Amino acid sequence: MRKRKSKVKMFFLSVGALVAAAVTTAAVSTVFIFTMEQASAKPEEAPAVSEVESEPAFSSAQPPKSGAAQANAKPEESPAEDDLIVLVNYAETMPEDFHRNIVNLYGVDVDERIVEPFQQMQAAAQADGVSLWISSGYRSVQRQSELFDRAVEENLGNGMGQQQAEAVAALSVARPGCSEHNTGLAIDLNGVRENFDTTPEYEWLTEHAAEYGFILRYPEDKQEITKIRFEPWHYRYVGVEHAKAMQERHFCLEEYVEYLENQR
Numbered sequence: 001m002r003k004r005k006s007k008v009k010m011f012f013l014s015v016g017a018l019v020a021a022a023v024t025t026a027a028v029s030t031v032f033i034f035t036m037e038q039a040s041a042k043p044e045e046a047p048a049v050s051e052v053e054s055e056p057a058f059s060s061a062q063p064p065k066s067g068a069a070q071a072n073a074k075p076e077e078s079p080a081e082d083d084l085i086v087l088v089n090y091a092e093t094m095p096e097d098f099h100r101n102i103v104n105l106y107g108v109d110v111d112e113r114i115v116e117p118f119q120q121m122q123a124a125a126q127a128d129g130v131s132l133w134i135s136s137g138y139r140s141v142q143r144q145s146e147l148f149d150r151a152v153e154e155n156l157g158n159g160m161g162q163q164q165a166e167a168v169a170a171l172s173v174a175r176p177g178c179s180e181h182n183t184g185l186a187i188d189l190n191g192v193r194e195n196f197d198t199t200p201e202y203e204w205l206t207e208h209a210a211e212y213g214f215i216l217r218y219p220e221d222k223q224e225i226t227k228i229r230f231e232p233w234h235y236r237y238v239g240v241e242h243a244k245a246m247q248e249r250h251f252c253l254e255e256y257v258e259y260l261e262n263q264r
Contacts, residue, residue: 106133123202
C-alpha cells in the first residue's frame with residue numbers, strides 16, 4: 001500500500017512539474033513575441049519641415065488665451081530698447097551682445113516681449129472673426145544652418161553649381177546668423193502659405209498689425225531692398241511706436257533703420 005501511495009505521489013509531482021514548465025515556457029514565449037513585435041514595429045516618421053518653417057507647425061485651431069507663456073530662461077540683463085529694431089539680414093549678422101529672453105507661447109519659442117502684444121492682437125482679430133496663430137518663431141543659429149544646408153543640397157540635386165545653389169537658397173532661407181528668427185522677435189503666421197496674402201487674415205493684419213507693434217517684414221514691393229522674396233506670413237515685432245512710424249512712411253526695416261541713423 002505504501003509503495004502504491006508513493007507511486008501516486010510521484011505521478012502527481014511529475015505532472016505538476018510538467019505544468020509548471022509549460023507555464024514558464026508560455027510566459028517566456030509571450031515576452032519574446034512581444035519584444036520582437038516592438039523591435040520590428042516601424043517607428044513614427046517625423047513630419048517634414050519646410051525650408052521657411054521652424055519646429056513645430058500647429059493646427060489652425062484657436063489656442064487658449066490663459067497660461068500659455070512660460071519662461072524658459074532669464075538673460076543676464078534686460079534687453080535694450082534698441083534691440084526691438086535690431087537689423088538682421090543678408091548683410092547684418094546677429095549682434096553678439098543681443099539679449100533675448102526666450103519663452104514658450106502656444107508650443108512655439110519666442111522672445112517674451114512678443115507674448116502680450118501678440119495675445120492682444122490675436123484677441124482683437126478673433127473679435128473681428130479672424131483667426132491668427134503662430135507657425136514658428138525663435139530659431140537657433142544651428143537650426144538655421146540645417147535649413148540653409150538642406151536648401152542648398154536640394155538645389156545641387158537640381159543641377160545647380162555650389163555658388164548658384166547657395167544664392168538661390170538665400171532667397172527664401174537666410175544664411176546662418178542672418179535670420180530674423182534668431183532674434184525671437186519674428187514669427188510666421190497661419191501655416192506659412194504662399195497664398196496668405198489673399199486671405200481675410202492678411203487683410204486684417206495689413207490694417208491693424210502696426211497697432212500692436214508688428215510689421216510685415218518682407219513686403220512684395222521691397223524685395224530689391226530686403227533681398228528676400230515676398231513673405232506674406234512673416235511678421236516682426238518692433239514695438240508700436242516704430243511700427244506706426246514705418247507704416248506712415250511706407251518703410252521696410254532696412255529703410256527705417258537708415259532713416260533713424262540719418263536723424264542722429
